[in-house]
Amino acid sequence: MSPAREDAVEPAGEEPVIDAAVIEDSWRRLAGITPARIALGRAGTGLPTREVLRFALAHAQARDAVHLPFDSARMAAEIAALGFETLEVTSAAPARDAYLRRPDLGRRLSEDSRALLAARAGAAVDLALVVADGLSSTAIHAQAVPFLTAFKARIAEAGWSVGPICIASQARVALGDEVGERLKASACVVMIGERPGLSSPDSLGLYLTFAPRAGRSDAERNCISNVRGEGLSHEHAAFKLAWLLKEALARQITGVTLKDESDLLLVGGRPPPVRIG
Amino acid sequence: MAYRTVAGSHVYAFADLKDLMAKATPLRSGDMLAGIAAATAEENVAARMCLADVPLTTFLNEALVPYEEDEVTRLIIDTHDAAAFRPISHMTVGAFRDFLLSNGATSEALAALAPAITPEMAAAVSKLMRNQDLIAVAKKCRVVTRFRNTIGLPGTMAVRLQPNHPTDDPAGVTASILDGLLYGCGDAVIGINPASDSVPVLSELLKLIDGIIQRFDIPTQACVLTHVTTSTEVINRGVPVDLVFQSVAGTQKANASFGIDLATLKEGREAALSLKRGTLGDNVMYFETGQGSALSANAHYGVDQQTLEARAYAVCRPYKPLLVNTVVGFIGPEYLYDGKQIIRAGLEDHFCGKLMGVPLGCDVCYTNHAEADQDDMDTLMTLLGAAGVTYIMGIPGSDDVMLNYQSTSFHDQLYLREVLGLKRAPEFEAWLQRMGITDPGGRLKTQRGSHPLLAAAPELAA
Numbered sequence: 001m002s003p004a005r006e007d008a009v010e011p012a013g014e015e016p017v018i019d020a021a022v023i024e025d026s027w028r029r030l031a032g033i034t035p036a037r038i039a040l041g042r043a044g045t046g047l048p049t050r051e052v053l054r055f056a057l058a059h060a061q062a063r064d065a066v067h068l069p070f071d072s073a074r075m076a077a078e079i080a081a082l083g084f085e086t087l088e089v090t091s092a093a094p095a096r097d098a099y100l101r102r103p104d105l106g107r108r109l110s111e112d113s114r115a116l117l118a119a120r121a122g123a124a125v126d127l128a129l130v131v132a133d134g135l136s137s138t139a140i141h142a143q144a145v146p147f148l149t150a151f152k153a154r155i156a157e158a159g160w161s162v163g164p165i166c167i168a169s170q171a172r173v174a175l176g177d178e179v180g181e182r183l184k185a186s187a188c189v190v191m192i193g194e195r196p197g198l199s200s201p202d203s204l205g206l207y208l209t210f211a212p213r214a215g216r217s218d219a220e221r222n223c224i225s226n227v228r229g230e231g232l233s234h235e236h237a238a239f240k241l242a243w244l245l246k247e248a249l250a251r252q253i254t255g256v257t258l259k260d261e262s263d264l265l266l267v268g269g270r271p272p273p274v275r276i277g
Numbered sequence: 278m279a280y281r282t283v284a285g286s287h288v289y290a291f292a293d294l295k296d297l298m299a300k301a302t303p304l305r306s307g308d309m310l311a312g313i314a315a316a317t318a319e320e321n322v323a324a325r326m327c328l329a330d331v332p333l334t335t336f337l338n339e340a341l342v343p344y345e346e347d348e349v350t351r352l353i354i355d356t357h358d359a360a361a362f363r364p365i366s367h368m369t370v371g372a373f374r375d376f377l378l379s380n381g382a383t384s385e386a387l388a389a390l391a392p393a394i395t396p397e398m399a400a401a402v403s404k405l406m407r408n409q410d411l412i413a414v415a416k417k418c419r420v421v422t423r424f425r426n427t428i429g430l431p432g433t434m435a436v437r438l439q440p441n442h443p444t445d446d447p448a449g450v451t452a453s454i455l456d457g458l459l460y461g462c463g464d465a466v467i468g469i470n471p472a473s474d475s476v477p478v479l480s481e482l483l484k485l486i487d488g489i490i491q492r493f494d495i496p497t498q499a500c501v502l503t504h505v506t507t508s509t510e511v512i513n514r515g516v517p518v519d520l521v522f523q524s525v526a527g528t529q530k531a532n533a534s535f536g537i538d539l540a541t542l543k544e545g546r547e548a549a550l551s552l553k554r555g556t557l558g559d560n561v562m563y564f565e566t567g568q569g570s571a572l573s574a575n576a577h578y579g580v581d582q583q584t585l586e587a588r589a590y591a592v593c594r595p596y597k598p599l600l601v602n603t604v605v606g607f608i609g610p611e612y613l614y615d616g617k618q619i620i621r622a623g624l625e626d627h628f629c630g631k632l633m634g635v636p637l638g639c640d641v642c643y644t645n646h647a648e649a650d651q652d653d654m655d656t657l658m659t660l661l662g663a664a665g666v667t668y669i670m671g672i673p674g675s676d677d678v679m680l681n682y683q684s685t686s687f688h689d690q691l692y693l694r695e696v697l698g699l700k701r702a703p704e705f706e707a708w709l710q711r712m713g714i715t716d717p718g719g720r721l722k723t724q725r726g727s728h729p730l731l732a733a734a735p736e737l738a739a
Contacts, residue, residue: 026724027455027731034442034449037674038456042721045691047674055651055674059683062645100610100646101306135646196645197681 022048035199058198065138065193065201067096072167075131078145082152084129085164087120089113089179093170106172108214109179117166117182126160126249128185128212132171136193136201143204143227143234144191150234153274154242173207173221180212187248188212189241194225203228206237208244210254220255222248239271278339280331284323291324295341297331298397299581300324301404303621307569307582307612314581329371329405333362336397342578342588347529348539353395353591362393370401377402377414377632384419391418391634396527396587399629403583408621411628412664418631420667422599423558424519426464426496426704428667429636434699435668436690437600437638438463441470441679445478447485451734453673454489458730460687461715462671464705465600465638466520466563468500472679479503480516487517489733493712496704498555498599500563505537505545512548520563520599521549527566527588530576539592546596557704560599565640566590567604568622569612582612583622587629594635600668601635603627605657606643607682616653619643623657627666638668642684651675651683658685662693669693694719 025039040051047055076086090113093105109117131144148165155162163183168175173190180188187210194205204227209216222244227237243262248254265272280291291297299313301324308314315321337357344350365373376382403411421429428435440453450469457463467486471479479501486499498519501508505523512518523542524535532538542562549561566589571577577585586603593601603626606619613619623639630637641658643649658669675686693699700706700719709715712730716722 023723025456025459026726026728027459030452030455030731030734034446034452035678036440036442036449036453036456036672037676037678038453040674040688042688042691045688045695045721047686047688051674055676058676059645059650066646101614102310103611104310195681197678198645198676198683199678200681201645 055198062196062198062201065136065196068137070133070137070169071141072169075140075144076167079131079148079165079167082145082148084148084152084162086167087116087164088167088169089116091168091170091172091175096170099170103172106170107174109175114182117179120164121183124184124186125163126186127155127245128163128176128180128183128188129165130168130171130176130179130188130190131165132168132173132175132190132192134171134173134192134205135195136203138196139193139202139204139228140191142202147191147204147227147234147237150238151241154238157274158242158246160245173218174216176207176209177212177216178214180209181214185212186210187245187254189245200226200228200231203231206241208241208248208254210248210252222254222258222260236271280327282323282327284319284326287319287323289320289323289327291327294331294335294339295578295580297324297328298341298401298404298584299579301328302581302583303404305582305612305618305622306610306614307572310611311572311577311579311582313579325405328401329369329374331370331401333368333370333373333398334366336395336401341397341580341584342528349527349529349532349588349592352539352595353588356595357395358392361390365390365393370398371405373398373402374405374410378410382414382417384417387418387632388634391632394633396591396629396633397584399632400584400587403625403628406628408624408660411624412660415628415631415664418665420631420634420636422560422597422636424498424555424560424599425557426702427557428465428599428702430703431665432698432700433702434662434666434690434693435465435638435702436462436671437465437602437668438467439469439670439672439677439684440467441672441677443472443679445472445482447481448734450482450485451489454486455730455733456673457671457687458495459714459724459728460671460691461701461709461719461721462687462690463495463497464702465668466498466500468502468520468522468563470502470680474503474507476507476511476514479507480511480514483511483516483518487519492733493730494708496702496708502563502565505541509545509548512552517554518549518552519554520561521545522563522565524565524570525589525592526570526574526576527585527592528571528576528578531571531574531585532592534574534576542592542596560597562593562596562598564593564598564601565604566593566601566626567608568626569608572612573608583625586626587633590630590633590635590637594633598636600638601630602638602640602668603630604640604642606647606649607640609644610647613647615648616643616650616656619647619649620653620657620660624660624664627661627664631665636667639666640670640684642670642682644682654683654685658689658693659696662697662699691721
C-alpha cells in the first residue's frame with residue numbers, strides 16, 4: 001500500500017462531502033431537435049467527464065475506420081457469394097501512411113494490378129464496379145455487400161453487362177478511371193469509404209463516371225453520399241445510382257451537367273420496386 | 278537569380294527565390310506532395326541561413342508568381358507603400374526578424390509598417406522564427422475592426438458562433454445558436470455554413486439569424502457562408518445581409534477555381550456596403566483561407582503553401598474585412614500531416630496575417646484522417662490565445678455535424694478566457710451581462726429555469 005493510500009484512511013474532519021460539480025444546462029430539451037452536441041453541461045469551464053468520454057469514443061471509432069486494415073479477401077468472398085466475379089487490386093500506395101500523404105498514389109494502379117487487369121480484360125462492358133476502401137474500411141465492410149445486393153437487382157432490371165468487381169485496397173475515387181478504362185467499360189461506379197465524421201464513421205460514397213479514363217476530373221463525376229443505415233438506405237441509393245447510370249449511358253455524360261432528378265420517380269418517398277422480365 | 282550557401286561541409290544551391298523559400302519552410306506534407314520541400318534536415322537549415330541574408334527589397338524585384346500572369350502579384354506590387362517601407366528598406370530577412378522581436382517594434386510601429394509588408398516578406402521572416410517568436414510578435418500587432426461591435430481590442434478574443442446543421446433545419450440551427458449565446462459566444466459573428474446553395478434556403482437562414490439578432494438587440498452580425506456572387510444575388514432580392522463571405526487563395530488561378538477574381542470581391546463588398554447595416558463601422562467582408570488550397574487547385578506555381586497562404590491575406594487586405602480566418606486543419610493530412618504541422622501552420626498564418634494588418638482568426642481544427650486529436654487543438658488554441666488571436670470558432674461540443682470535422686467548442690473559449698483572462702468584444706460583453714448570461718467578471722452564471730432567450734424557440738419551449 002502506498003503512503004498516499006494510508007493518508008486516505010485518516011479520520012475525516014468536519015467538512016461535508018462536496019456536491020456533484022457538473023452544472024447541467026436548463027435548456028437540455030433543445031438537444032432533441034438537432035444532432036449537434038448542445039446543452040452538454042459543464043464542469044467549471046470544461047466538459048463533464050461523461051461528455052469527454054463520449055467524444056473520445058466517437059473519435060476512436062472514426063480513427064479506427066481510417067486505420068483498420070481493409071479485409072479485401074473477406075470482401076471478395078462475400079461479393080463472390082452474391083454471384084459476381086471478383087478481382088483484388090491495389091493502388092500504387094504501398095501502405096496507409098503513404099496513402100494518406102500521397103493522394104496521387106491512391107489514384108493509380110500498382111504494376112501487379114495493371115498486369116492482372118490486362119490478363120482479364122475481355123470484350124467491352126457497360127459497367128465496371130470498384131469496391132474501394134477509401135478513408136473508411138469500416139464503411140466498406142459494413143455497407144458494400146448490402147448495397148451490392150440491392151444494386152444487383154437494378155443491374156438485372158436494366159440488363160447491363162458488368163465486368164469483374166474490383167476490390168481495391170489503398171484506393172481513391174480516381175482509381176476507378178484506370179480500372180474502367182482497362183476493362184473497356186462505358187461507365188464506372190466506385191463504391192468507397194467516405195472520410196469518417198465523428199457521428200458517421202461508416203458512410204459509403206458512390207461515384208459514377210462515364211467513359212472512365214485516367215485524368216478525369218471530379219467535375220466529370222456524379223456522387224451519391226452518406227449511404228448508411230442512418231443516412232440514405234441501400235435500396236434508395238441503388239435506385240438513384242441506376243437512374244443516373246441510365247441517363248449517363250443514354251446522354252453519354254456524367255458530371256455537373258447531369259442533374260439527379262430521380263426523386264421525381266419516388267413513390268411516397270420510396271424508390272419504385274424492381275421490375276424484371 | 279540563384280542562391281548559394283555553405284552549411285556544414287556542403288554547398289547548397291537554390292534555383293531561385295521560390296525554391297529558396299520552399300526549402301526554408303519547416304517541413305510539411307503539402308510541400309513534400311508538391312515535390313518542393315527540402316530533401317534533408319540540413320538543407321532545410323541551409324536554406325534558412327541563406328534566406329536570412331536576403332534583402333527585403335529582393336521581394337519587390339523578384340516575383341514568386343509572375344506579375345504578367347497573376348493579378349494577385351500585381352495587387353501586391355502595385356499597392357506596396359514605399360514610404361512606409363523606407364524605415365526597414367535596408368534590412369535583410371534575418372535583421373527584420375531581430376527588429377520585430379526588439380522593443381523598438383512597438384504596436385504603433387508595427388501598425389505603421391503593415392502596408393509596407395508584402396506577403397512574401399511576412400512568409401520569409403516567419404520561416405526564420407520559432408513558435409515563440411511567432412507568438413511574441415503577433416501579440417504586439419493591433420488590428421481592430423467594427424461592424425456592430427469592436428473586434429480585436431487588446432486583451433479580447435471573439436468567437437464565431439457556428440450553428441451548422443446537416444439539413445439546414447431552422448429549429449436545429451436555432452437550438453445551436455441559443456446554446457452558443459447562453460455559453461457567451463457569438464461576438465465575432467453568428468455564421469453558418471449552409472448545406473444547401475439554394476437562394477431560398479440561404480435567404481431563410483439569413484432572416485432567421487437576423488431575426489434573433491434584432492429581437493434581442495444583440496451587438497453582433499450575421500453571415501451565411503456562401504459564394505460571394507450568391508450573397509450579391511441575395512442582397513439584390515432584399516434579404517438582410519450583414520457580412521459577405523468568400524474563400525480566397527493566394528494566386529489568380531486558385532481564386533479562379535473558387536469562381537472569383539478581385540473584381541468579384543469588389544462587387545460583393547459594394548453590395549454589402551450599399552445596405553449600410555453596420556452601426557459602428559463598415560468592415561463588411563468575411564474571408565476564409567487555408568494552406569494547401571492552391572496546390573489542391575493545381576495553381577501553386579511551385580511556391581510553398583505557407584507563402585501562398587500569406588498571399589491570400591494580401592487578397593483580403595484591400596477589402597477591409599471584419600474577419601479573416603485560416604481553416605488550418607480542415608484540408609487534410611496530405612497538406613498538414615499531424616498535430617505538430619497543424620500547430621506550426623496555425624501560428625505562422627496568424628503571425629503573417631497580423632503583421633500584414635489583417636484581422637486574423639483561426640479555425641483550430643482537424644479531420645479524422647489527420648494524426649491529431651483534442652490535445653493538439655488544446656495546445657494550438659492556448660498558443661493562439663497567448664498570441665492575441667482575433668477570434669476562434671465556437672461549435673457545439675467541437676463536432677461540426679455538417680462539415681464532419683472537429684473545431685473549437687463553446688466550452689473551449691470559456692477555458693481560454695479563464696486561463697488567459699481574455700474578454701469578449703466590449704459591446705457583446707455588456708449585452709451578456711444585461712441578459713444575465715454572465716456576471717460582471719465575464720464568467721457564465723448558472724441558469725435556472727427558462728432564460729428569456731429561449732423564447733426564440735417557442736415551439737421548443739413546451
